[in-house]
Amino acid sequence: MGLLAGAVVLAGCGEEQSTLLPESDATHSIDAMWWVLLIGSTIVVAVVTLLVLATLLRRRGSLDEVERGGGGTTFALVSGAAIPAVVLVALFAYVLSSLDATAQPKGRRDLNIEVIGKQWWWEVRYLDHDIVTANEIHIPVGVPVRVVAGTADVIHSFWVPRLNRKIDMIPGRRNAILLQADRKGAYRGQCAEFCGLQHANMAFYVIAEPAQRWQRWAARERRPAAAGGRGERVFASAGCSGCHTIQGTAADGRVGPDLTHVASRRTLAAATIANDRRRLAEFIRDPQHVKPGNKMPALGLQGRRLDALVDYLESLR
């Protein structure tokens, strides 16, 4: 336990998915609860460990002798039942008093987003704006955003540890959660319910930015894609458009992420790889090598056609 406390204190700044670096009212409340639980637990474990050590040091018996009788029942009942009962009642009261911090929001908020879990990526729809994107959620700093969490296939769980607890995405249910960031930054989230082969590579980022920047981002996202010449034709002819949408073109597939502004995102394949030219080309050439089991097939694109396609996708800002 002491070790745990030590490790916890050492939590550095590199941990963009750590529950111990809270950035919202909800996670501050959970974090405070964790410290209460940790301190209480440390006391219990320390007392019991000391008593066990006392036994180890008291070795003075012999296997030939035995002493019948002897008390100890009162000690056992007081330490094992009475004291815990008082502590647990207090803990229960504390738990009840903190439930609201992580409760599901009822009713609409100023900003409402629907996130749909899919094997193995996240579709993000802004319900008050005409924006559809994937694997990256932009929110204004300090504004509580309501996220409705749904699924298109199996159960997933929506979780951004620094901003709120997790909420399961279950077929037929519309769970909701509040997402709020006290400070600007990139907060990593990841699927927390086992969902098949690529459960491990189903992550995303929440980007919290000042209101004005967020407005600019939203305005850009609402615009359709600019025309792309040869690359756009490759996109249509090679089969990409069967699965992906690019607004402003004929591509309207719904199987994979909307790519209208793919170049503006930080990562590809649900935060599996960084979004740069080399990795993008690699992913298109051999998606099963980068993320085995994902639904994107290798289309056999090479050479100039691949270059043109990558040029086009890189232009979709």
Place this chain on the structure above:
Amino acid sequence: MATTVGREEVERLEETWHEAPGLKTFLTTVDHKKIGTRYLVTSFAFFLAAGVEALAMRTQLARPEAGAIGPDLYNKLFSMHGITMIFLFVTPMLNGFGNYLVPLQIGSRDMAFPRLNAFSYWVFLGSGLFLYSSLLVGYAPNDGWFNYTPLSEKAYTEGLNIDYYNLGLLFLTISSTAGAINFIVTIFKLRAPGMSLNRIPLFCWGILAQSFSLVLALPALSAANIFLELERRFGFHFFDRPRGGDPLLWQHLFWIFGHPDVYIIFLPAVGIVSAIVPVFSRRPIVGYPWMALATMTTAFIGFGVWVHHMFATGLPQITMTFYAAASLIIVIPSGVQIFGWLATMLTGRPVIRSPFLYVLGFIVVFVVGGVTGVMFAAIPFDQQVTDTFFVVAHFHYVLFGGAVFPIFAAIHFWFPKVTGRMLDERLAQVSFWFFFVGFNLTFFPMHVLGLYGMPRRVYTYQPGLGWDFYNLLATIGAFTLALGILGTIVNVVRSRTRGEIAGDDPWGANTLEWSTSSPPPDFNFASIPVVRSADPNWDFEDRVEDGLRLERRELTLSEGHETIGSSWLDGDIEEVHESPSESPWPLVLAACLAVLFALLLTGHWVMAAIACGVCLLAWAGWHLKEPGE
């Protein structure tokens, strides 16, 4: 010391109970000691398989983005690891100790239904091999031991993987249910004269609580397995949403079984601890009735906490608070037990030997698992860390700490009784420290990983998230732990033939199994012992009296395969219970069932119906010939 009368009586018993060595006896025996030993050896083999699976996973997770194991194999490994540890190792291993020890501890000559007992073992073996055959054909279950729908439905997991899971567990349930009923009847009806309900050894209380929980919890699992199989094979709609089913139904059914199962695993292990603590504290256990009561209370409350596995599914707050309260209440009986053991140790005169070391280690790690368990009743915190490595850390402290530590304590404690020889104490203690340090090094860092946001059931992770170091520590710990287990295996194998001769009672222990020879004779006791306290082997005059009774041919029951049937409350003699002898039918019926399940798996419905008929015939054959005819 024994006079001619006594010796003649013993010879008659030997003749009646003797089973000629050979293949025939091997296949037909109903001796609870042989069956118990088989359970122990078989389930330990499954333990090793699960251990290899764990080491493979830890190798893959030792560093970020490692390529040792791909996602498909990793998912099979963690699924089989869970299924094996829960269903094929811990429960049957504890049943093995139960089988071997319960009749001895209550002064009986066998289980209430010896042939059913043999049947339980064969079915366990069959279902274990059935489940493991899935690995050979490449269709091992791959959606976790919890097997959530809709991922486990045909649309998302097409192969036979989940059919193996459903049918394998249904097959195994037959064994567990039969075994549980056998234990309940044995403990209630076959106790030595004088062993009233308040004198039953605490290990037997643990087995009793486990058995009741099994009988009541398994139907929920079986229902879930049958529903899902009907859905996969015949298009039923229990769990698929678009057609009116609900995936949460699976979760409820699974955890209505799954949480009591934690106590099914834990309570007999607690019984082992309660058996060992007084022996090495050199005094009776503190608060015996409270300890027994705590065991039964835990089993009971254990049925009311399952929803705390589902706090992130979006259930109403009022529902969650109810289950959070129940999850807190269940701490109290465990608290009574922990402080009962501590009080016993602190007021006794402790002697440190390897079984006791494992028990002391158990207490420390179990308390760590206990306090993190309390944390899961704190709903917002649960919603934050559920499905992360924090949970993996927690339940390994509870299950590995709470059950595998006691199992290792039991191996060291009862090895002399089963083999007649002592383990090498020095090697045992060295192995313990590898075991203890390795365990903590493996699982403690996982708390930190969970808090740092690492989800469970991931085959890989990215660098830069603060997870690398703790994962590497855990992997090093896993191999250290493996060394401790290896040391124990070497010790057992070597000491079995070369260990020091143990004698009847090397520990000066308090229960009846230590009053007979090591290993015990086929008939366990020449004269059924008469009991006057909860620590009968410390009533030295009574044990001398047993010998005198043999000389007077009292309670020797040497006319046939006989033992005492007693009243369930006071343990008064009610009848002489005739116990059946060896029979081929349990094996035949189990084999027929194996064929039936194989046919169900491969979808040969007509053949399966015929196999069903053959099973009925085998069952009829079993009842055609009664013992002594």
